[in-house]
Structure formats: structure tokens, C-alpha cells
Amino acid sequence: MREAVTCPVCSEVYQASVREPVTLPCGHTFCRSCLVAVKGRGNLLCPTCRTSHNQVNVQQLSVNYTILSLTSSISNTEYGTCGTHGDDLKYWCCECDAQLCSLCLYSGHPQGHSVQLAKAYIQEKQAALADEINLLCMKLESQHEEMKRRFTMVLQGMSELCQKGYTLNDSWVNLNQLLQQTRKATSIELVKKADEKVKESKETFQKLFIKGLDSAVADSSKDCLPNDKKVIETDSLKKNVEDKQEKAKTGNEATEKNPVMASNISKSNVQCVRLEYKKSQLLLHCISLHSDTRLSLQVPSEVFLEASAGGKCLGQVNIRLWCHLRRAHQFMALCLGTLGPSFLGAKADRVFNQDCAGECLAFRNYVTPNNERSNRPLITDLEQGPANSKPITEGLVMQCNARDLGCGHANDMNEFAFFICTSGYPGKSISCPFGEVVSGLEVVWDAVNHNPVTEVTITQCGLVLPDLVQ
Incomplete structure (x- = not known):
């Protein structure tokens, strides 16, 4: 029917x-x-x-x-069949918490119990559960709105810090010029002018930075920090300012020559993207060396892969890429999916040199937007040859021929495939490494030991955001 x-x-x-x-x-x-x-x-x-x-x-x-x-x-309600009488279990006893057929009601079931139609019980339970689920959804929605509110506050705080960063940088430059002028002053008049400018600078500094940053820390602490950390953060800021003042007094030969920029010398070789808030927009500038006090972000070079096997998450692997190499850029593009294909859904292919020196887990394919597997290179002119060779060490991420590892043939490789080394190979070098595992190597070991290894799948991947610089 x-x-x-x-x-x-x-x-x-x-x-x-x-x-x-x-x-x-x-x-x-x-x-x-x-x-x-x-x-x-x-x-x-x-x-x-x-x-x-x-x-x-x-x-x-x-x-x-x-x-x-x-x-x-036709009823949409699905009834079970009574194992004793063979009839549909159309009734529900609320006290026995059991389904009953019409014959069960009159053969052994206690009289006086609250019994109702199974269909009615299902409808009542559905309504009650729906109310509970809706209530939970409302709570989650409230938390989601609160999260968005806090995230908006963070973005607003970044915008304010960018503006203050530019003002701070200008202040550094002005103070440096003032210091040079003060040292070259040859008359009382020039010294007094310098004294007035120093007083003005101190007032500006007190208003704009000491008060502003202290209040900013206090405000953010209300939402983001436990009570025992609020004072620590504020005191840390004041101590930092006091330390800088003490260094400015004592100084050394380097700071006497250029005291204002001395704090940035150790960061001069860090590649950064400068942040700027302009016309209600947060801008990321072109990559450059960090050379001033404006707010900047370190150039991202770390990615993550989350591996699963047999329905269980094995964990996360963090890889630091050597971004001067084109192979590293291809790898990062596949972690982010910026060129279309990505590692999401990619499966491990095999383990080379298992339980021996140079043991490696190999991935030979990525996944296209059409959910197809491919191993074609996304970037041309990928590095090759001895100029880029390095010793095979534990945690090395590389692209190579299986023959280079002492097993298989040269055609066991392609221009995309990559290996993650789980053990070193003393005296052996490889020509195409482009990164190294910085955390989560134990996850790779678990993947190597999973049987079959082809079940190991990349279920999440992406970029590890760097810390703020200055």
C-alpha cells in the first residue's frame, strides 16, 4: 500500500x-x-x-x-512489532517506559499505569525536544553575537593601535631630531627652546600613550583577561616604559649614536607587512624589512595540517615553510586553497623506508574544486638540483624521487608530491626540501603506523597567523 x-x-x-x-x-x-x-x-x-x-x-x-x-x-509513524504477540506496538506506557501492543495491555501489564498512543507520545516528545533545541539555539545565537561584538572590538582596537603607531613613529623621529639639536645647542636660548620642546613632548606622551594605553589595557581586560592578570598587564606596560627610560639614561655607545632607533636594531632583518588604518579601512602594505616603530605583522610562513584516520582525528602538524622557495609557495597555496585546489581530503599514498633510516610519509595528490585528485604542479619552474640540497633530518618536508631515498624508481614521484621525514638519514642529502615540522611530529608517526596508511586523510589545513611585531 x-x-x-x-x-x-x-x-x-x-x-x-x-x-x-x-x-x-x-x-x-x-x-x-x-x-x-x-x-x-x-x-x-x-x-x-x-x-x-x-x-x-x-x-x-x-x-x-x-x-x-x-x-x-498511510501513517508516517513507524511502529515496532511485539515479539510476544506479533502485533504493532501502538501504545506507550509512561511508567514502564516501554512500548506495548493492544494485547500487551490486557496480558500481564499492570493496571492503572498511564498509557497513551505511541503516535501521541512521539508528537509530544518531538514538541518538547524542539523547544529545548530552540532554546539552545537561542543561547548559541546569543553567544555568537557576543563573539562578533568582541571581534569587532578587537578590530577597532587594531585600528586605534595603527593610528597610534603612526603617531608614535613620528614622535620617535621628532625626539631623535630634538636630541641631536640639543647636543648641538651652543647658547642658552637654544637650550631653553629645547627644554620647552621636551616639556611639550612629555605632555603629549602622557596624554596620548601612557593614559591611552593603560585605559586600553584596562578595557580589554574586562572582557578578555581574568582578574589576576589585569594588574599584571598594566604594571608590565608601566615597567616597560620605565625600563626604556632607564636605558635612555644609562645608555651605551650604540644608543648614544642613535638612541631612538636602537630598540629596532634586532628586528631590522624581520620581513613584515605594515598595518595602516586609513579612510576607515585597515590596510596591509607590501612586504618589507621592519625598520621603524609602526605597527606591523610578520610575514606568515607557518601552515598546519590536521590528519585523521579510521574516523579518528590523529592531531595537528605545524610546518614552517622556507618562503624564499617556489615549492614552499605552492605548498602554502594548497594549504589555503587560494589557487583553487587544496589539501582538504588529500590522502597519504605510502610510507617509504618504514622502520629504517630516512622513513617518510608520502602524499602524492591534492583535491581540485571538482573533488577530483590531481598531482599536476600549480607553479612552474620549481627548484631542483644540488643548489637547494640539505641533509635528511627528522621533520624535514621535501619533494624528491623515491630513488633519492634509496628505494623505488625515479618515476615514483611527481612535481607536486611531498614527503614528511619521520627519521633522519645520516650522510644522505636531498635536493628539494622546502620546510620543516615545528610541532606535531608525533601525529606523523601515528599516521605512519596506521594500517592501511592510505586511510590517513588531511581533514583541515590552513595558515598559522603570526604575532604582531612592535
Whole structure:
């Protein structure tokens, strides 16, 4: 009976207004919405006998009321079968917490218990559960809004810090010039002018930075820090300022020559992208060496891969890439999916040199946006040859031929595939390394020992955001 009132296309029971049964000239019946969808894809062919009905207007087909009338006798409630009497378990005892058939009610079941129809119990329970779920959803939505509010506050704070960073940098430059002018002053008049400028600078500094940063720390602490850290953060800031003042007094030969910029000497070789807030937009500037006090971000060079196997998450592997190499840029693009394909869904291929020197886990494919596997290179002119060779060490991430590892043949490799070394190979070098594991090597060991290794899948990947500089 149920099959007769079920649409063969969507497998749903016919329903008035929603899934009305209509019959094609060939005699087969389907719900109107399914036929509309079939015709929308091109030719209207009967899903059962493949007869063409291109001239038929689906919207004008009459409802098959004979079939529709039969649906009222079909219940969507699924009952179990009583193991004792073979009848449908249509009743529910609230006190026994058990399903009953009509015969169970009169054969051994305690009298006076609260019994109701199973269908009614299901509907009541559905309504109660729906209320609980909706309440939880409301709480989650409230937390989501709070998270967005805090995130917005963080962005606003970054914008303010960018503006202060530019002001701070200008102040450094002005103070440096003032210091040079003070040292060259040859008259009382020039010394007094310098004294006035120093007082003005101190007032500006007190208003703009000491007060502003202290209040900023206090405000952020209310939302983001436990009570025992609020004072620590503020005191740390003041101590930092005091330390700088002490260094400015005592100084050394380097600071006497250029006291203002001395604090940046150790960071001069750090590649950064400068942050700027301009016209209500947060801008990232071109990569450059960090050379002043403006707020900057270190150039990202660390990525992560999360591996799973057999339905279990093995953990996360963090890899620091050597970004002067094109192979590293290709790897980062696959972690982020910026060129289309990505590592999401990529599977391990095999383990080379298992339990021996130079043991490596190999991945030979990535996944395209069409969910296909490919091993074609995304970037041309990838580095090769001895100029880029390094010794094989534990945690090395590389691209190479299996023959280079002392096993297999040269064609066991492609321009995409990569290895993660889980053990070193003394006296052996490899020509195409482009990064190293900085944490999570134990996850790679677990992947190597999983059987079969081809079940190991990359389920998450991306970029590790760097720390703020200055």
C-alpha cells in the first residue's frame, strides 16, 4: 500500500498541495514538483518508461484524487512489532517506559499505569525536544553575537593601535631630531627652546600613550583577561616604559649614536607587512624589512595540517615553510586553497623506508574544486638540483624521487608530491626540501603506523597567523 502512494522519484508519500500525484499520458504517476524539476533539466521523459512528453504542460495535469485519497490511511509513524504477540506496538506506557501492543495491555501489564498512543507520545516528545533545541539555539545565537561584538572590538582596537603607531613613529623621529639639536645647542636660548620642546613632548606622551594605553589595557581586560592578570598587564606596560627610560639614561655607545632607533636594531632583518588604518579601512602594505616603530605583522610562513584516520582525528602538524622557495609557495597555496585546489581530503599514498633510516610519509595528490585528485604542479619552474640540497633530518618536508631515498624508481614521484621525514638519514642529502615540522611530529608517526596508511586523510589545513611585531 505504501509503495502505491509514494512518488518513485523523491520516495515521499503524496500530499495535497505539497506533493500532488499527477499521471502522465503513459500511465505512470509522480508528484507534480518532481515532474517540474525533470522538465526543468530539458526533455520531459517519464522516469519509469522513458517515454517523451515534451508537449505536456505539467502544471495543467489533473490531480489523481484516487491515489491521493489512499494517503490518509498511510501513517508516517513507524511502529515496532511485539515479539510476544506479533502485533504493532501502538501504545506507550509512561511508567514502564516501554512500548506495548493492544494485547500487551490486557496480558500481564499492570493496571492503572498511564498509557497513551505511541503516535501521541512521539508528537509530544518531538514538541518538547524542539523547544529545548530552540532554546539552545537561542543561547548559541546569543553567544555568537557576543563573539562578533568582541571581534569587532578587537578590530577597532587594531585600528586605534595603527593610528597610534603612526603617531608614535613620528614622535620617535621628532625626539631623535630634538636630541641631536640639543647636543648641538651652543647658547642658552637654544637650550631653553629645547627644554620647552621636551616639556611639550612629555605632555603629549602622557596624554596620548601612557593614559591611552593603560585605559586600553584596562578595557580589554574586562572582557578578555581574568582578574589576576589585569594588574599584571598594566604594571608590565608601566615597567616597560620605565625600563626604556632607564636605558635612555644609562645608555651605551650604540644608543648614544642613535638612541631612538636602537630598540629596532634586532628586528631590522624581520620581513613584515605594515598595518595602516586609513579612510576607515585597515590596510596591509607590501612586504618589507621592519625598520621603524609602526605597527606591523610578520610575514606568515607557518601552515598546519590536521590528519585523521579510521574516523579518528590523529592531531595537528605545524610546518614552517622556507618562503624564499617556489615549492614552499605552492605548498602554502594548497594549504589555503587560494589557487583553487587544496589539501582538504588529500590522502597519504605510502610510507617509504618504514622502520629504517630516512622513513617518510608520502602524499602524492591534492583535491581540485571538482573533488577530483590531481598531482599536476600549480607553479612552474620549481627548484631542483644540488643548489637547494640539505641533509635528511627528522621533520624535514621535501619533494624528491623515491630513488633519492634509496628505494623505488625515479618515476615514483611527481612535481607536486611531498614527503614528511619521520627519521633522519645520516650522510644522505636531498635536493628539494622546502620546510620543516615545528610541532606535531608525533601525529606523523601515528599516521605512519596506521594500517592501511592510505586511510590517513588531511581533514583541515590552513595558515598559522603570526604575532604582531612592535
